[in-house]
Amino acid sequence: MSVNQREIGRRTLFAEIRRHGRIPRINLAELTGISRATVTTITAELLREGLIEEVMSESSDKGRGRPKVDLKVRGAARLIAGGKISNRSVSLVLLDFEGTQLAGHEVELDQTAHESGELAALLAGHVGELAEKIDRSLADVAGFGLGIAGIVDAPRGFVHWSPSLTARNVEFGKILTATLGIPVFLDNDANLVAMAEKSFGLGQGHSDFIVVTIESGVGMGVVINDEIYRGTRGCGAEFGHTKVQLEGALCRCGQRGCLEAYVADYALLREAMSASGGQDSRQVEELLAAAKGGDAVAGSIVERAGRMFAMGLANLVNIFDPELIILAGEQMQASHLYAEEVIEVMRKLIVQVDKAPPEVVVHKWGNQMWARGAAAYALDNVSELALQEMKDHVA
Amino acid sequence: MSVNQREIGRRTLFAEIRRHGRIPRINLAELTGISRATVTTITAELLREGLIEEVMSESSDKGRGRPKVDLKVRGAARLIAGGKISNRSVSLVLLDFEGTQLAGHEVELDQTAHESGELAALLAGHVGELAEKIDRSLADVAGFGLGIAGIVDAPRGFVHWSPSLTARNVEFGKILTATLGIPVFLDNDANLVAMAEKSFGLGQGHSDFIVVTIESGVGMGVVINDEIYRGTRGCGAEFGHTKVQLEGALCRCGQRGCLEAYVADYALLREAMSASGGQDSRQVEELLAAAKGGDAVAGSIVERAGRMFAMGLANLVNIFDPELIILAGEQMQASHLYAEEVIEVMRKLIVQVDKAPPEVVVHKWGNQMWARGAAAYALDNVSELALQEMKDHVA
DNA sequence: CTTATTTAATTTGATTTACAAATTTAATCC
DNA sequence: GGATTAAATTTGTAAATCAAATTAAATAAG
Numbered sequence: 001m002s003v004n005q006r007e008i009g010r011r012t013l014f015a016e017i018r019r020h021g022r023i024p025r026i027n028l029a030e031l032t033g034i035s036r037a038t039v040t041t042i043t044a045e046l047l048r049e050g051l052i053e054e055v056m057s058e059s060s061d062k063g064r065g066r067p068k069v070d071l072k073v074r075g076a077a078r079l080i081a082g083g084k085i086s087n088r089s090v091s092l093v094l095l096d097f098e099g100t101q102l103a104g105h106e107v108e109l110d111q112t113a114h115e116s117g118e119l120a121a122l123l124a125g126h127v128g129e130l131a132e133k134i135d136r137s138l139a140d141v142a143g144f145g146l147g148i149a150g151i152v153d154a155p156r157g158f159v160h161w162s163p164s165l166t167a168r169n170v171e172f173g174k175i176l177t178a179t180l181g182i183p184v185f186l187d188n189d190a191n192l193v194a195m196a197e198k199s200f201g202l203g204q205g206h207s208d209f210i211v212v213t214i215e216s217g218v219g220m221g222v223v224i225n226d227e228i229y230r231g232t233r234g235c236g237a238e239f240g241h242t243k244v245q246l247e248g249a250l251c252r253c254g255q256r257g258c259l260e261a262y263v264a265d266y267a268l269l270r271e272a273m274s275a276s277g278g279q280d281s282r283q284v285e286e287l288l289a290a291a292k293g294g295d296a297v298a299g300s301i302v303e304r305a306g307r308m309f310a311m312g313l314a315n316l317v318n319i320f321d322p323e324l325i326i327l328a329g330e331q332m333q334a335s336h337l338y339a340e341e342v343i344e345v346m347r348k349l350i351v352q353v354d355k356a357p358p359e360v361v362v363h364k365w366g367n368q369m370w371a372r373g374a375a376a377y378a379l380d381n382v383s384e385l386a387l388q389e390m391k392d393h394v395a
Numbered sequence: 396m397s398v399n400q401r402e403i404g405r406r407t408l409f410a411e412i413r414r415h416g417r418i419p420r421i422n423l424a425e426l427t428g429i430s431r432a433t434v435t436t437i438t439a440e441l442l443r444e445g446l447i448e449e450v451m452s453e454s455s456d457k458g459r460g461r462p463k464v465d466l467k468v469r470g471a472a473r474l475i476a477g478g479k480i481s482n483r484s485v486s487l488v489l490l491d492f493e494g495t496q497l498a499g500h501e502v503e504l505d506q507t508a509h510e511s512g513e514l515a516a517l518l519a520g521h522v523g524e525l526a527e528k529i530d531r532s533l534a535d536v537a538g539f540g541l542g543i544a545g546i547v548d549a550p551r552g553f554v555h556w557s558p559s560l561t562a563r564n565v566e567f568g569k570i571l572t573a574t575l576g577i578p579v580f581l582d583n584d585a586n587l588v589a590m591a592e593k594s595f596g597l598g599q600g601h602s603d604f605i606v607v608t609i610e611s612g613v614g615m616g617v618v619i620n621d622e623i624y625r626g627t628r629g630c631g632a633e634f635g636h637t638k639v640q641l642e643g644a645l646c647r648c649g650q651r652g653c654l655e656a657y658v659a660d661y662a663l664l665r666e667a668m669s670a671s672g673g674q675d676s677r678q679v680e681e682l683l684a685a686a687k688g689g690d691a692v693a694g695s696i697v698e699r700a701g702r703m704f705a706m707g708l709a710n711l712v713n714i715f716d717p718e719l720i721i722l723a724g725e726q727m728q729a730s731h732l733y734a735e736e737v738i739e740v741m742r743k744l745i746v747q748v749d750k751a752p753p754e755v756v757v758h759k760w761g762n763q764m765w766a767r768g769a770a771a772y773a774l775d776n777v778s779e780l781a782l783q784e785m786k787d788h789v790a
Numbered sequence: 791c792t793t794a795t796t797t798a799a800t801t802t803g804a805t806t807t808a809c810a811a812a813t814t815t816a817a818t819c820c
Numbered sequence: 821g822g823a824t825t826a827a828a829t830t831t832g833t834a835a836a837t838c839a840a841a842t843t844a845a846a847t848a849a850g
Contacts, residue, residue, distance in 0.1 A: 004806085004807090005806090005807065005808080006806080006807065006808095009807090009808090034808085034809095035808065035809045035810075036809090037808075037809055037810080037811095038807080038808055038809070041808090062818090063817090063818080064818040065816075065817060065818075066815055067817060
């Protein structure tokens with residue numbers, strides 16, 4: 001409503017600069033449809049504000065005429081932090097405003113669930129420490145994005161439930177903001193993987209895709225129209241607890257037939273245990289190896305997990321019809337689910353149209369990707385804040 | 396990008412007028428944040444163009460001062476047609492630009508599947524006839540919205556497959572536009588029910604909701620952010636073919652375990668038949684009545700359908716987390732699935748958060764609702780066209 | 791019946807903003 | 821060193837918004 005035209009121009013140009021990394025004004029004018037005159041005016045404002053900077057074009061332009069001057073986001077403009085709380089560790093990263101990583105940090109935790117105040121204080125300490133690594137302080141951080149497992153109402157920063165917190169229904173976002181003294185942006189960890197894929201990973205350039213993650217649980221992040229889709233309660237997309245079997249296997253959420261109850265580590269181990277009458281104490285890795293080696297029992301357990309997973313994926317496709325599905329996970333942990341045979345079963349289970357089924361890609365990465373996704377989320381929010389501030393500065 | 400500010404203003408004001416039915420300028424200014432001066436200018440343009448008209452305010456305002464003058468969409472500005480192709484019939488409606496129904500029509504068809512050219516010609520004839528009922532002609536119709544079952548790529552007007560067409564992969568939208576000589580907007584019928592609910596029904600005022608329909612198949616329309624969500628292939632939301640059972644019952648789509656294969660009419664009858672060893676030839680109504688009357692076999696068939704349906708619904712909730720689910724259907728046809736017990740099972744199957752589960756409402760209506768939804772779709776598109784045209788007129 | 795009051799709508803004048811066209815800048819080519 | 825080329829900026833104009841002043845149309849008061 002009260003978004004005047006100039007603000008729109010600033011936003012589109014800044015976003016375009018960010019997307020391209022480095023780009024000269026004339027291309028900005030072409031791509032956005034904004035006149036060259038206005039591009040000059042607006043980029044001058046952004047330069048004055050320090051959000052962007054000029055760089056001599058390094059593209060091999062041997063042409064005549066005045067050479068292009070590239071514009072890029074000014075990395076030094078803001079300092080961004082991102083973090084992800086895992087089972088018994090915290091990963092943290094520090095990015096500059098361009099998105100390049102300045103520092104990273106892994107912290108072991110002695111327990112899984114924490115009291116929210118303690119956890120906030122602990123995070124404040126570690127983010128501060130990380131900042132000091134590059135001779136900055138916690139107060140210099142313009143925003144901190146944090147990913148946490150569980151059911152999170154992101155816009156409100158409210159945690160309905162999380163395995164990392166001892167209490168339910170915590171205003172964790174507010175607690176964090178108060179403790180750290182800087183803006184904190186909290187979200188479900190699966191959403192932040194989607195964010196990471198969109199900003200740095202395989203989702204770049206895609207406006208609609210789904211990311212499925214398998215850690216200890218099964219998570220999902222949905223990007224629709226270039227934005228992360230969060231249901232109305234702020235906590236949609238509980239893919240792991242979609243039901244794949246009526247009155248099926250018991251899930252740790254207390255319900256029956258959840259997808260997670262068939263594909264998660266604990267589910268596989270539980271089955272192996274019961275098949276052997278309580279004798280089997282193998283780890284997941286061993287079980288998978290045994291399945292590969294021809295062990296019939298292990299094979300059937302793993303195979304069923306794969307079929308269930310394929311069915312869950314197919315349902316996603318039937319409902320969302322995405323152009324891309326990214327199966328994201330740490331290392332090889334869930335490789336049996338990401339196997340080509342599983343994807344093939346999925347393809348058979350989706351509605352058959354004379355059109356290519358969605359592309360399915362597997363993206364394996366380390367622990368820090370989660371934290372980078374969280375930072376990307378903060379980066380988005382801080383950029384928005386920075387542009388918001390300009391309204392007042394210029395006026 | 397070449398959307399100038401004035402166009403934005405026109406759009407927001409026109410949309411606001413449409414939403415409120417009748418509203419004075421001063422309230423428009425307040426609601427949209429556009430200044431009173433600009434509201435005067437823009438509404439003057441819209442009046443001159445004939446898209447809106449002034450009506451003396453009938454709101455019981457006994458206050459002093461200059462009385463408010465309400466603005467409303469000018470019904471006579473455009474004539475809109477909507478249609479829906481059912482199994483062996485076509486429903487058609489004619490609306491004015493305000494959305495009030497001017498005429499309706501039901502046509503019997505002698506067959507289910509049609510050759511696309513013939514069907515187009517047939518529709519052209521009947522829409523023309525309907526127009527003549529109110530002393531207008533086919534050429535006076537500004538746009539025709541048509542709903543058809545099957546898999547439709549709405550933006551392209553392309554039908555991948557439909558039970559109403561003999562051929563697959565038909566450019567049916569283009570054929571219709573050519574045959575009728577007016578703009579035609581084609582969509583999947585379930586999407587158009589969502590459209591109808593949003594424009595005239597229970598979805599009014601909701602920006603995010605899901606509509607589930609049960610006719611012969613199970614359909615779904617999804618509204619996200621005030622817009623109908625269509626996957627990337629234009630054909631998302633195949634709720635009826637989400638899988639609820641691995642290697643389950645055979646569906647008419649050729650796959651196994653589809654929701655539809657458990658809840659559709661033919662599925663119920665098939666089961667009754669096989670339970671009785673081929674002796675049972677009851678109709679669905681009889682089967683439902685028998686179940687109510689205590690017949691154990693019928694009861695278990697109906698009950699399982701309900702449980703499967705609840706599971707499918709719960710999966711929708713777990714994935715979308717909508718604020719509202721509308722179960723829309725013709726009359727009592729699917730009442731066994733819409734029963735409170737089924738909804739209760741669904742509530743138990745969704746992820747439990749300390750927050751109210753989505754509201755579920757049942758909306759029963761007649762055949763013409765589909766056609767009205769199609770007309771609403773056309774209305775949207777024609778409004779857009781009309782505003783587009785203004786650019787040239789004013790310039 | 792006339793005047794004051796109140797509120798909606800319009801008009802006016804100033805300001806913002808975007809853009810086309812003209813100009814300047816900075817390079818290469820000959 | 822001038823001609824040429826292309827990017828970026830400056831200039832002048834047109835479009836569009838808005839605050840403030842004005843007009844319009846009603847009721848209330850005297």
